[in-house]
Amino acid sequence: MSASGRRRRGALDSGFTMDETVAEYIRRTVLKIPRHEIMEMLTTWDFLSKTQLQTINMHQIKESISQEVVELCEENSASIKQAAILDMIYNHTYRNKKIWTVYRMTKAAGEETDSFNLADFKYNFKRSLRSALKNVTINFREYEDNATWIRIAWGTQYTKPNQYKATYVVYHSQTPYVFISSLRNRIPLLCQALVHASNYHDIHEMELRSRCLDSLKDIVFKRYCQTFQTYHPRPLQERNVAPEKVDPRIIQENKREKERIQSVNQEVFGEGLQPKIEFAQYKLETMFKGEPEMDILTEKEPFRCVVKFSSPHLLEALKSLAPAGMADAPISPLLTCIPQKARNYFKIKERKGILSASCLGP
Amino acid sequence: MRRSGRPSLRRRQDMDTPDSGGKTPLGRKTAETGINFTSSTRFSRGLTFIRGHTLFGQSPTRRIIPQTSLLQENADSQKIAFLLRKQWTLYSVTPMYKFSYDNLKEYSRLLSAFVAAEKQKGLAVEVGNDLGIKVTLSTILGLKGTDQDQVAILVQIASRSQLPFENAEDKVVWSGWFCCISGDDLLESVPEDFTCLSLFLANGAESYTAIVGSWFQKTFDCYFSRLTISPLNLAWMAAMWTGCKVDSHIAATELVFSVPCIPQSLDISYAIHPEDAKALWDTVQKTPGEVTQEEVNLFMDCLYSHFHRHFKIHLSATRLVKVSTSIASAHCDGNIKILHSKHLIGVLMLLTELAISQIQ
Numbered sequence: 001m002s003a004s005g006r007r008r009r010g011a012l013d014s015g016f017t018m019d020e021t022v023a024e025y026i027r028r029t030v031l032k033i034p035r036h037e038i039m040e041m042l043t044t045w046d047f048l049s050k051t052q053l054q055t056i057n058m059h060q061i062k063e064s065i066s067q068e069v070v071e072l073c074e075e076n077s078a079s080i081k082q083a084a085i086l087d088m089i090y091n092h093t094y095r096n097k098k099i100w101t102v103y104r105m106t107k108a109a110g111e112e113t114d115s116f117n118l119a120d121f122k123y124n125f126k127r128s129l130r131s132a133l134k135n136v137t138i139n140f141r142e143y144e145d146n147a148t149w150i151r152i153a154w155g156t157q158y159t160k161p162n163q164y165k166a167t168y169v170v171y172h173s174q175t176p177y178v179f180i181s182s183l184r185n186r187i188p189l190l191c192q193a194l195v196h197a198s199n200y201h202d203i204h205e206m207e208l209r210s211r212c213l214d215s216l217k218d219i220v221f222k223r224y225c226q227t228f229q230t231y232h233p234r235p236l237q238e239r240n241v242a243p244e245k246v247d248p249r250i251i252q253e254n255k256r257e258k259e260r261i262q263s264v265n266q267e268v269f270g271e272g273l274q275p276k277i278e279f280a281q282y283k284l285e286t287m288f289k290g291e292p293e294m295d296i297l298t299e300k301e302p303f304r305c306v307v308k309f310s311s312p313h314l315l316e317a318l319k320s321l322a323p324a325g326m327a328d329a330p331i332s333p334l335l336t337c338i339p340q341k342a343r344n345y346f347k348i349k350e351r352k353g354i355l356s357a358s359c360l361g362p
Numbered sequence: 363m364r365r366s367g368r369p370s371l372r373r374r375q376d377m378d379t380p381d382s383g384g385k386t387p388l389g390r391k392t393a394e395t396g397i398n399f400t401s402s403t404r405f406s407r408g409l410t411f412i413r414g415h416t417l418f419g420q421s422p423t424r425r426i427i428p429q430t431s432l433l434q435e436n437a438d439s440q441k442i443a444f445l446l447r448k449q450w451t452l453y454s455v456t457p458m459y460k461f462s463y464d465n466l467k468e469y470s471r472l473l474s475a476f477v478a479a480e481k482q483k484g485l486a487v488e489v490g491n492d493l494g495i496k497v498t499l500s501t502i503l504g505l506k507g508t509d510q511d512q513v514a515i516l517v518q519i520a521s522r523s524q525l526p527f528e529n530a531e532d533k534v535v536w537s538g539w540f541c542c543i544s545g546d547d548l549l550e551s552v553p554e555d556f557t558c559l560s561l562f563l564a565n566g567a568e569s570y571t572a573i574v575g576s577w578f579q580k581t582f583d584c585y586f587s588r589l590t591i592s593p594l595n596l597a598w599m600a601a602m603w604t605g606c607k608v609d610s611h612i613a614a615t616e617l618v619f620s621v622p623c624i625p626q627s628l629d630i631s632y633a634i635h636p637e638d639a640k641a642l643w644d645t646v647q648k649t650p651g652e653v654t655q656e657e658v659n660l661f662m663d664c665l666y667s668h669f670h671r672h673f674k675i676h677l678s679a680t681r682l683v684k685v686s687t688s689i690a691s692a693h694c695d696g697n698i699k700i701l702h703s704k705h706l707i708g709v710l711m712l713l714t715e716l717a718i719s720q721i722q
Contacts, residue, residue, distance in 0.1 A: 288642070288668055303642075303668060304635035306614075309628065317621070317628040321675060324624050328674040335673060348672070 018074045025163050026073055026083045030066035033090060038065065041089050047082050048072050080163070084139040088151050091168060092143070095213045098168065098181040102208040102216055102342070103191070105176040105200035114199050116173040118148070125150070125197035132189055137161045146172050154186055169194070170213065176200065177220050179213060207345035215275035219339050261329040265322045268336045274315030280344040282307045282334065287350050302350065315339070424654045425712070427602065437504025441516060442703055445502075445539065450563035451571070452589035452696040454717035455540065457548075457556035458582035463513065466499045473497045473577055477519060480573045494522035496532060507544030507711050512559050514541035519570055536566030538574055543710040548718050560717040561710065562586060563698070589717055590696045593682040599712065601658045603687040604636075605643045606705055611688065613701075615639040617665070618684035619677055630680065632669060636688060 033041055035058075042053055052072045056065060073082070091098070126138050135155025142148055150169040153161035167190065170179040178194055191203045210216050217223065252258070288303035311317040318335050321327035330336075338344055474497040481495065498518050505514040516539045520532035540559035542548075548558050564571045575586045591599075604615045616633040634642075646661045647653060666677045683694045689705040692698050700709050 282672070284672060286672070288638075288664075289671065301638075303638050305638070305668075306631075306633045307669070307673070308631040308633075310631070311626050311628040313626045314628070317624055317626040320624040320626070321621070321628075326621065326624075326676055326679040328676075330674075332672060332674040 018078055019080070021160075021163075022078060022080050022083050023070050023074065025080075026078065026086065027066045027070045028164075029083065029087050029090060030069050031062055035062060035065075037093070041086070041093070042069070044089055045082075045086050047076065047078065047086070052076075080137055081139065084137055084151055084153070084163070084166075085141065087163070087166065088139060088141050088149055088168075091151075092141070092149060096211050099209055099211055100170075100179045100181045100213050100216055101183075102206045102220060103178045103180060103194075103203050104206055104220075105178065105195060105198060105203045107176075108201035111201065116198075118142070118173070121148070121173070121197045123197075125193050128193035128196045129189065132192075133157075135159065135161050137163065137166075146174055148173060152186075152190070171198070172217075172221075173198070175221065177217075178203070179216060207343035209344065210277040210279075212276040212278075215277060218275045219277075219342050258323075261322050264329040265319060265331075268330045268333075269315070269319045274313070274319060275339055277314050277338070277344055278312065279308060279310040280314060280335070280338060281309075281346070283347045285347070285349050309335075422655075422715075424652055425598070425602070425715075427605070427651050427653055427708075438502055439504075439703075441500075441502050442504060442706065444537075445563075446700055446703060446706070448565050449697055449699050450565050452591075452698055452713065452717070453562040453564065453575070453586045454589045454720040455560055455562045455578075455587075456585045456721050457552050457558045457560075458578070458584045460555050461557040461582050463501065466501070466515075469581075470497055470499045472581075473499070473517070473574065476577045477570070477573050480576075496520050496522055502539060502541070505541050505543065505707070505710065507707060507714075508546060510546060510549050511542050511544065512557055514539060515559060517574060519566070519574075536564075536570040536574075538562060538564040538566075538571065541710060541714070543707060543714045545714050545718055548721075557582075560721060561589075561714045585721075587720060588696055589713075589720055591692055591694050591716065593694065595716060596682050596685045596692060596694060597662050598653075598658050599690075599692050600682075600685045600687065601643060601647075601661045602653055602712070603685075603689050603705075603709075604639045604661075605647060605653075606687075606689050606708070608636075608688040608702065608705075611701065612636045613686065613688045615688075616684075616686040617682060618686075619680040620683045621680045630675075630677070632665065632677070634665070 030038065039053065039056075039058065042048060042056075048069075052075070056068050056072070058065065122140055129136055129138060129152070133155070135157070137151075137153040139151045140148060141151075148171045150171065151166050152169070153163045153166040155161035165182065165184070167183045167186065168181045169190070171177075171194070180190070183190065195201065195203050206220075208216065208219065284305045284307065285302040287300075309318070315338065318327075318331065322329040322331055334346065334348070474495065477497055478495055496519070498520070500516050500518075502514040502516050516537065518534050518538075519536040520534045522532055540562050542558050542560045545558055545560055548560060552558055564574075578584060579586060600615060600617060614633040614636055616631060619630045619632070621628040621630065642664060643661055646664070647657050663678075669675065669677050681694075685692050689702045690698060690700045690709050698709070698713065700706055
């Protein structure tokens with residue numbers, strides 16, 4: 001069935017004309033999806049029927065595919081709500097494209113944890129946001145791991161919500177943690193709504209940011225384990241392998257030192273796979289102190305600097321430094337404490353000559 | 363241009379320049395630089411170039427701090443403002459044979475035609491259709507270190523405005539400029555017919571850079587080669603530029619290191635508050651007006667040791683790839699951005715020295 005021969009009678013019969021902005025939004029969302037994923041996502045979306053999906057010709061350029069999808073949506077009278085859900089499905093699959101910031105909610109002293117009711121949460125959240133701002137689009141979607149995804153598109157008093165700059169919130173109801181992405185200037189509003197809806201007292205931003213949402217969850221839910229890997233199970237690697245048939249005249253220099261480095265490194269980083277973060281930043285305000293022979297600066301002022309580490313997989317990269325000879329073993333606890341302290345932004349001040357990381361606010 | 367009548371100059375073909383780290387110079391297709399200049403000449407050397415302070419190919423042990431020389435009286439301030447705050451790719455250029463400042467208009471015309479022809483290769487176009495591209499060569503006055511330096515040349519490719527009205531401006535799509543600041547050592551040993559403009563800086567599409575470079579190479583029998591900056595020279599830049607006094611737009615001194623030899627790539631950015639960096643440098647630097655290798659080493663060692671104290675990582679084992687300061691920023695691939703006109707001459711002097719050392 002060619003695209004041109006497709007009936008548009010359905011749309012005209014019901015008297016519904018799909019909003020042009022909705023049509024354009026759906027078209028652009030489908031265009032973002034890689035070709036091989038389109039059918040799967042549309043099926044998960046569950047808005048177009050199986051018969052309709054079968055009519056889509058997947059062997060044409062994406063522009064034409066998305067156009068066909070829009071026409072089918074027109075038949076089914078799609079509204080912004082359905083379009084938003086498709087966007088949520090896309091962003092859940094490609095969640096690692098965004099940078100996520102972690103927030104933590106706290107209860108007032110003495111308050112008890114109520115049992116969580118999803119319907120109440122949704123109702124209260126919507127009510128809280130809408131009371132402050134009429135023009136918002138709010139959508140929810142639940143996933144198996146107890147994660148509730150919330151999509152919010154923001155408008156102003158006079159303008160409709162901008163669907164292309166939506167904020168995403170991931171809330172695990174059994175925990176006080178919330179993961180937020182793409183939030184520009186609506187922080188107080190959103191935080192207030194979250195706290196109100198989830199019956200907490202307060203919320204604050206943690207110094208923890210990364211693209212890998214799953215790794216952030218691992219860090220705050222303590223799902224990684226420093227000494228023994230308990231998740232992402234892999235078969236245990238043989239440690240005492242049979243020695244290779246090597247010429248006995250070849251000796252390894254520094255064999256003991258190398259082994260010491262390996263074992264110390266394993267201790268501080270743990271055996272398991274490191275959570276995936278891409279950067280860490282340290283604001284240093286400590287006194288300058290070089291080697292004794294370079295006692296250069298006699299200033300009483302701190303030597304101010306900012307150090308940023310970045311890597312596709314930072315913790316694994318840091319772990320490989322000592323074995324490569326570029327760092328001492330054990331490497332500094334400022335680096336190894338990242339998963340335990342659940343932060344990757346630090347302010348380091350001098351404390352009576354002993355170096356310590358003070359967990360100052362941002 | 364006949365070959366027989368002129369003196370011959372040979373570039374040392376077999377020896378890698380110490381700073382190049384084994385990269386092949388242009389002239390052969392290199393995947394790394396991405397530019398394919400067709401150099402039609404190899405020239406033989408009958409003369410030796412001798413640098414004042416250094417042995418062949420080695421980095422100098424001391425450098426004079428350039429006085430913040432005000433640009434000369436007749437400096438072309440508008441053009442010079444154009445040179446600032448832009449990212450330029452660096453090349454070294456061997457002396458050009460029979461280049462004349464009187465023929466700039468003629469060169470503009472020839473180069474325009476050449477660029478148009480190269481761009482049209484493979485396209486079926488009407489004869490006489492010039493694709494609306496105009497090339498201009500002009501001088502930049504005021505970019506001189508000493509009086510012997512040759513006047514700097516600016517080359518610009520502009521696409522003619524498609525708009526109908528008269529004073530519609532042409533849009534500059536590519537710029538390149540030649541200069542030579544305090545290139546005394548080279549100038550002394552070069553015969554008369556040669557013009558020494560050893561440093562070339564380009565901004566814009568690489569395809570244009572290749573076309574312009576090919577034309578100059580063919581017309582003036584010179585050779586362009588990408589000027590990379592070694593970690594050693596980047597350290598010099600960090601030290602010297604941190605020491606410069608800056609009144610406005612003060613920025614942190616930032617060093618970027620790339621860690622080799624590990625499975626995941628790792629970049630470390632180490633940014634120091636400008637006042638603190640300058641305070642450290644002022645304590646290290648002893649001789650007024652001069653910077654020595656020992657001072658640069660000490661400065662860097664101090665920074666490494668402060669870093670090691672916190673992170674237990676040996677920065678000296680990593681590779682310094684980029685330096686940013688208030689007055690300029692430089693990348694090891696041979697990219698530069700100059701931010702202050704007051705220090706323009708000083709920066710260019712250092713770059714000229716690197717360029718000359720690469721061509722010798």
